[in-house]
Amino acid sequence: MSKYAEQILNLIQSSREHLTAEQIYFRLKQSCPKLVLATVYNNLNQLHRQNRIRKISVEGRPERYDRTDRHDHLVCVRCGRLSGLRLPDLTAQLQAQLSEEILSYDLKINCICPDCMTKETENQL
Ligand SMILES: [Zn+2]
Ligand SMILES: [Zn+2]
Incomplete structure (x- = not known):
């Protein structure tokens, strides 16, 4: 894994903020002045393909990147704010209704x- 991929992965796995690619770029830029945004995007796509990070899409908002440990999300339909929450795991209940694994x-x-x-x-007042 490249030096940048490792730093991006560490940042995402330790963050609870659901960062966008630009936010990740600006954070890492502090310690890696040579970093360019395209590199961040390339590494994010690669990490996502390798299932090391999650990508969260909300219509009309930039993609946000997230750690992989199981949790669910609340999304504000007005401002797009995304917050994590841990609800009971529904896998077994869903699985009971599906033939696919x-x-x-x-x-x-x-x-x-x-x-x-x-x-x-x-x-309204
Ligand atoms: Zn809101
Ligand atoms: Zn999350």
Whole structure:
């Protein structure tokens, strides 16, 4: 694994922030001034193909990258805020209804986050 791939992987696996490629780039740029954004994208794609990181897509937002340990996500439909949460593992329940073997599943729960909810309530006053 390249030096950059290792640093990117470490950053993602230790982060709870669901970073975008640009955020990862700006963080690593501090210690690697020669780094270019294309390198970050190439390494992210490679790490994703190797199943070492997860990619989280929300329509209309940049892709975010995530650690692989099992957890679920809450997504704010207004501002796109993404937060992790750990719900019971549903694999067995889902598996009971399928003939194909489940490799993994992604659960994204759409909601309106407290900040956006406050704004909407204020706008209605
Ligand atoms: Zn929000
Ligand atoms: Zn996550």
